[in-house]
Amino acid sequence: MPKIDSEILHTKLDYRKSHPSVTPIFQASGFEADSSDFYARKSTPNTTELEDILKKMENSKYALAVSTGMSAIFMCLNLLRPGDKVLICSKIYGCTYKLFTMYCQQHGIKLDILDLTNKNSYQEILKNKYDMCFFETPTNPFLYSIDILKVSNICKLNNKDCLIIVDNTWATPICQKPLDFEADIVVYSGTKYFSGHSDVMAGFLTTNKTELYEKLLELRFYGGFILVPFHAWLIRRSLQTFNIRIKQQHETTLKLIDKLKKCDFIRKIYYPTIDGKQLTNYGGIIFVEVDDQIVNNYSKILEKIKLFGTGTGMACVTSMIAQPYTGSHASLSEKEKSKMGITPNLIRLCFGLEDPEDLYEDLLNAFKN
Ligand SMILES: Cc1ncc(COP(=O)(O)O)c(C=O)c1O
Incomplete structure (x- = not known):
């Protein structure tokens, strides 16, 4: 009989009989010699x-x-x-x-x-x-x-x-x-x-x-x-929710664009061309060009806004607001940003799964005051 040290090290469940209803996490760095996975740096x-x-x-x-x-x-x-x-x-x-x-x-x-x-x-x-x-x-x-x-x-x-x-x-x-x-x-x-x-x-x-x-x-x-x-x-x-999230975010985006078009503090809205051939649909990220007053008050706006996260991240279930000038493109020099056309007036909005009316009110409340 092996001693307890060896037993502890080698007792292993034959999980193949468990038939889990979803694939479990294979938290293993290596696999047995007959496995096609071989080593977790190759595949799992x-x-x-x-x-x-x-x-x-x-x-x-x-x-x-x-x-x-x-x-x-x-x-x-x-x-x-x-x-x-x-x-x-x-x-x-x-x-x-x-x-x-x-x-x-x-x-x-x-x-x-x-x-x-x-x-x-x-x-x-x-x-x-x-x-x-x-x-x-x-x-x-x-x-x-x-x-x-x-x-x-x-x-x-x-x-x-x-x-x-x-x-x-x-x-x-x-x-x-x-x-x-x-x-x-x-x-x-x-x-x-x-x-x-x-x-x-x-x-x-x-x-x-x-x-x-x-x-x-x-x-x-x-x-x-x-x-x-x-x-x-x-x-x-x-x-499992990829398709449904995209659909919902797309719907919310269209509703928000409709409303934001009428806002005097927004100079331009950037939204892709869905040609039905190459791009057949779209999710929930847009860019807006805001007026200078918004830029001057941007830090106050971020303090006021409630339903939009202000960190690094996008395309998630919660909405996000970001300024590429100081965020996604911050590592570029002034010259490089200017060449790309990125000014502090450019704001990225990502719409999540919140109610579109709530999102609009939140934006209006933060931007207007
Ligand atoms: C278009 C695009 N490609 C690549 C990346 C980099 O991806 P990750 O942050 O997962 O490394 C980003 C990140 O924002 C992105 O927007």
Whole structure:
């Protein structure tokens, strides 16, 4: 008979007979020798389940779950080699802009930044031979659309192997499927709509190309980018309400836009074009340009507002208010912000699941007084 020390170490339930009604959290760093998971840095049942759902949502052949949206983007950068040439859109999330500029400078990669929301830039693309083109659509900020198929076709004219990478965070796979429009890789910050509850960070990559998937899978394993089982489990749970949250947030957004249009302190509302082809629907994030008086009183407004969270986060069940100038794009210099058109007057509003009337009253109350 083994001694108690050995018993304590080796007593293990055969959980396979339990048939749990939901997949439990596999809080294990390693698996038995006959397991396909092998080691939790390679894959876990929780990441595999999540990836299976994402593949179904996006009709993609492959999906990979990673620790954050930025690690998904970092993994894409790792596909580049010194001497390569990259194009990014000038309207882009602040940290993505920073990461691309830093990485390309450090690794001898030529980086071009063009406004891909403007068709005039297509001529400029044609003058170059890019190895990668990375953009968001709708863009953060301003929610402008970029024609994925068009940009892909133009980039591939001079280099058929040019990688087209779309950050689909703000559209989500429910409203837009970039792989159907000749994107090679799609990346997501799962911290936003996928989570929807501001309680977990995650990132995703999808592709239909076996060679790319294998490279990214290897990179995830050696680089240690994989999403931990608990976070995968939380996101998997959030996915059960993904569709319904988007629908509700979309409805609330339309109602709020209708009301905000009539407010004299709002100069402009930014909302994406739902063309029914590339972008088939949209969730709950908009930008508004407010007048100077609001900007001067912004800290007082944040003190007054009750139903909108003021921290870093968005696309969740509770509403949020943020100023890109001091928030998502704060790491950019004055010159870079001005080039992107980001002024202190630009405010991001994310609508959650609160009653739309309450949200409007709360905004009015905070902005008006
Ligand atoms: C469009 C976009 N992509 C990527 C990211 C980065 O994602 P994460 O914060 O999960 O690293 C963000 C974060 O706000 C984002 O807005």
